[in-house]
Amino acid sequence: MKNIPLQYESLKAVLLYMDPNVRFIIAHRAPTIRSTERTVPLRVRYLELDEYSTAVNNTLYGVGVYRDYDADEKIPSEVEMYNKYGVQYDFDRHGFPVASGFSVLKPGDILIGNLDRHDFEYDTVHVERAFRRALKRYEKSLYLLSNPSASEASDDEEEEEEEEYNDSTDMSKEELEDLIDSTRDALLPFECRRFNLKPPYTCYIQLTIESGEKRQIQRFPYKMKVYEAMKRLNNFLFGGRRSAIQVGELYIHDRSFILRLPIGFQVRTKQLRYLSNLDNRNDSIVSMLDSSYFPLDVVSIYVNHQFQIPIVTSAKKLIIHNLGIVYDVSLSPLIRKCSNPHVVLADTFLFITAEGLFEAVQLWIDGSQSIETSVSLGIEKEETVKELFKLIKARVENTKRTKRCFSMRTQDNSRLEVFYVPIKSNKEQIMYGYDSKWILKIRAVQF
Incomplete structure (x- = not known):
């Protein structure tokens, strides 16, 4: 059968309703239709932006630096673990970690942290001495574990140092061997710098694409910094689009400082979730949101941050997190x-x-509280609500009681309802906390 290619308008109609991740694949494999794909509005159910990763619906795209060790080198188990995705920092020619993107802001980038943050300096003599002391402790603990009959050191110097070994004496042989390997690996850059040697591995930029249990890896020559690779990734996914990206739920990760985004990146969304330091991020976040979608339906913030921000105060639903962590x-x-x-x-x-x-x-x-506002929160023990109901009965006049509900008049002649219901769905359990068994609701209803 002869294949008939899609006409321009038909192709646009097909792309509009196609999963965005499939569109990315098509645009990558068929450059001839890439410009057409960019003209069709992109619809995303869930978009998560982080400093070194982007999630689109159920697919995660992440970049990192992968270290490929020489064949005769033993790879520390810690490095093998980090190599799954690659580390989110760079290496200099000796192998010292370098956070090269801390102070770099390119056109299109969204700054949601501070450019004056400083990376820990790994290449100092104090760090080297600390690693050597740690290596000595681990090696002695391993020796004593492998030789139970070995006598303890008795001279004064050894007795004074004994306290230093206590943090490793309860570890297994395997744990100590892993720590020894990792510490020796951390000392390698000092040896390479001292003798002007090349590290025993080759670095690559790794792109990891995960969707469910499916995982794809691509590695590229290490000719750019990891933050530049993230910028290139987001440019490919979102750059050059003629219209704002339509997003059902936008999640901006709270650990991010700079989002590496293409110039002109804009999102149309009604749900903005899981932000911390929103007071510091407000202008940056708002700059990439389509204001025609304000007020937002849902905004999530953390309890220990500012509330008096228009994007927060105007939201129809405000979700406040961290209540189980902040004690005061x-x-x-x-x-x-x-x-x-x-x-x-x-x-x-x-x-x-x-x-x-x-x-x-x-x-x-x-x-004191507007009758327009209703509140709901998770309760672990039903006894807490029952005790609340006793207080209401004792202190408030003209109340009505059913099994799980109290109602009463307020000063503005509305009816206040205080009631609780059991948590039934997994979504509610995640929302209110895994220890919660009930949802307590407070709401005012006009007579």
């Missing part, structure tokens, strides 16, 4: 900062008490 958070002041229609206190609130919950409920009763 008071519930009432936290809720008072929120004016969003729906606020979700995500993760497990480990230290919340019935008294703390009642103080939060009181915000609606006395009119």
Whole structure:
């Protein structure tokens, strides 16, 4: 049968509804249609941007530096582990790690950290001495483990050093051997610099593409820095597009400092999730979002950061994370900062008490909290809510009670409902925390 190629308009229609990762493959393998692919709006269900990786739907693209050791060299198990994806830093000619992209900002890049951050200096005499002391400890611990009858050193100097060995005496032989290999590998750059030698490995830029259990690896000559490789990757995925990328959920990783993006990169989304330091990132984040999609449906932030930012305060649903980690958070002041229609206190609130919950409920009763705002949070023990209900009954007049719900009037004559329901879905479990068994909800309803 004779194959008939797709006409231009038909090709555009097919590309529009094609999985974006398939489109990337086609554009890579068929350069002749690459320009057409760039003209068709890109629709992505889930987009995650990190400093050295990008996830599109269920496919992760990551770059790193892979070290290919010479055939007669033993590869430390730690290096084998890191070689799976490659490390996210560069190496100088002696093999010292170098974070070369810390202070480099190219056109299109989004700065969400600080350019004045400093990399740890690995090539100092103090670092070398620390590694040699560690190697001595590990080798002695391995010797004593392999020779139980060996006598302990008795001279004063050995007795003074004995405390240094305690951190490795409980390790197994395999653990000690791995530490010895890793420490010797860390000392290699010092030897190479001292004798002007080449490291016993060849570096490559590695591109890793993962989708489910399927994993593809491509390696390229080490002729660019790892941050430049990330820039090139995102340029291929998103560069040169004539319209903003349509994204269902945008996730910007909280460990990122610089996102290596193409010039003109813009996203249309209604859901922005999992941000920390949002107060510092606000201008950078907003600059790549299509403002015609504001206000956003969902914004996620961390509890220990600023709330009074337009992109946060205008969101229809605000999800606040880290409640199970930050110990000194008071519930009432936290809720008072929120004016969003729906606020979700995500993760497990480990230290919340019935008294703390009642103080939060009181915000609606006395009119301090807008009736437009509802709050939900995870509860580990049902007894906590039952104790809350006892406090409501004792301190609030004209209440109505059912099995899992209290309702009462507020000062503005709306009806406040405080009720709880069991967690039923896996999605809810992830949202409210794995220790949570119930969802407590506080909401006001107009009569």
